[in-house]
Amino acid sequence: ERLANSTLMEKVFFANSGAEANEGMIKIARKYSADQYGPERTKILTLKNSFHGRTVATLEATGQDKFHQNFYPFTGGFDYVEANNIEDLKQKMADPSVCGIMMELIQGESGVRPLDPVFVREAARLAKENDILFMADEVQTGIGRTGSLFCWQQYGIQPDLVSCAKALGGGVPIGAVLSGDKAAHVLQPGDHGTTFGGNPLAASAAKTVLDIVDQPDFLADVKDKGDYFMNSIRALNKRSVQDVRGMGLMIGIQVGADKVMDYLKRLQNKGVLALKAGTDTIRLLPPLIITKEEIDQAVKAMNEVFE
Ligand SMILES: Cc1ncc(COP(=O)(O)O)c(C=O)c1O
CATH class of the missing domain: 3.40.640.10 (Type I PLP-dependent aspartate aminotransferase-like (Major domain))
Incomplete structure (x- = not known):
């Protein structure tokens, strides 16, 4: 129902x-x-x-x-x-x-x-x-x-x-x-x-x-946090990041087939669990209750890993 x-x-x-x-x-x-x-x-x-x-x-x-x-x-x-x-x-x-x-x-x-x-x-x-x-x-x-x-x-x-x-x-x-x-x-x-x-x-x-x-603003927050996450990754201005795309908290970071596994491993070592999508993309599916502070931590790890 x-x-x-x-x-x-x-x-x-x-x-x-x-x-x-x-x-x-x-x-x-x-x-x-x-x-x-x-x-x-x-x-x-x-x-x-x-x-x-x-x-x-x-x-x-x-x-x-x-x-x-x-x-x-x-x-x-x-x-x-x-x-x-x-x-x-x-x-x-x-x-x-x-x-x-x-x-x-x-x-x-x-x-x-x-x-x-x-x-x-x-x-x-x-x-x-x-x-x-x-x-x-x-x-x-x-x-x-x-x-x-x-x-x-x-x-x-x-x-x-x-x-x-x-x-x-x-x-x-x-x-x-x-x-x-x-x-x-x-x-x-x-x-x-x-x-x-x-x-x-x-x-x-x-x-x-x-x-x-169903809580008021929960879905609007997911959208807002997704935009914040994607914009923060784009703002790193990394050469290896060819595209950042997605909707809400379903995010793909296209980094190239030669880099994807290495980046995933290095992100994992810094406490960020992501997975591969296709041949050349990192996929982020964080919990919907993620906070902006936690997003900042993940972006910081990406800043250290991405070239
Ligand atoms: C789009 C899509 N459809 C179907 C499935 C299959 O779901 P499940 O693993 O629960 O059988 C998945 C994930 O595994 C999926 O991402």
């Missing part, structure tokens, strides 16, 4: 992880289409350089070959659109076997790359026009990370399905699929399920997280 009320979505199905939430979205998109159009319309479009999880279907949904190696055979039924390429999008969405399109609004794993809003809105428009379900994978961006409860709220779209996990439990495993009016009544008892999904421990953790995120 809390999640649905703050997002204009109708129903929420609880799972145990992000990959499982994405599997739920894939199943709902296929069943919606089977109910409306029969069994032939099953293809899910995702984006090249996406990341959607580590189960067999979500690995296949992940548009990066390096994650596929050694895990074949896949089940089929996915195709990949080049991110931000509207021509490619139009061509692939015209395929009559497509029933859903899934995307991360900021591609996290492949380099912290916010999608172009024009591309996202065109995908949402075409999805609506062709009765294709639009699915936002908000496993990494959801629950305040980008300065709004969900990132799609800053893109001016209303997805049919949204997945979230990670931050929802604040460390306790939980995932969720939010369904809008089109998708809310697709699953009937027996169509989908999970033993542990929505268990009282995980649900209490999620409720506590939502209590914190």
Whole structure:
């Protein structure tokens, strides 16, 4: 109820992880289409350089070959659109076997790359026009990370399905699929399920997280601290920093493939835990409750490490 009320979505199905939430979205998109159009319309479009999880279907949904190696055979039924390429999008969405399109609004794993809003809105428009379900994978961006409860709220779209996990439990495993009016009544008892999904421990953790995120100014603060963090890194004026990008407290610092691992190690030695995104980018996903003083400490470490 809390999640649905703050997002204009109708129903929420609880799972145990992000990959499982994405599997739920894939199943709902296929069943919606089977109910409306029969069994032939099953293809899910995702984006090249996406990341959607580590189960067999979500690995296949992940548009990066390096994650596929050694895990074949896949089940089929996915195709990949080049991110931000509207021509490619139009061509692939015209395929009559497509029933859903899934995307991360900021591609996290492949380099912290916010999608172009024009591309996202065109995908949402075409999805609506062709009765294709639009699915936002908000496993990494959801629950305040980008300065709004969900990132799609800053893109001016209303997805049919949204997945979230990670931050929802604040460390306790939980995932969720939010369904809008089109998708809310697709699953009937027996169509989908999970033993542990929505268990009282995980649900209490999620409720506590939502209590914190819903505090007045919490999300505005995330935005403000994210801008402060990004501007402070830019102000270091380091030669090796080619780009600083992101939204809220999801930040990518592009430093080059030859430097990234060395910088991560040296930052770790100074108490700053970051991770790699793509081949050449440092990814920062600090706790949303980070203070400006702690941001200053991290920037000080970066000043010492970056050339
Ligand atoms: C965008 C995105 N989707 C899905 C997943 C998979 O989530 P989980 O590891 O909880 O299965 C992740 C992270 O691992 C992710 O970043």
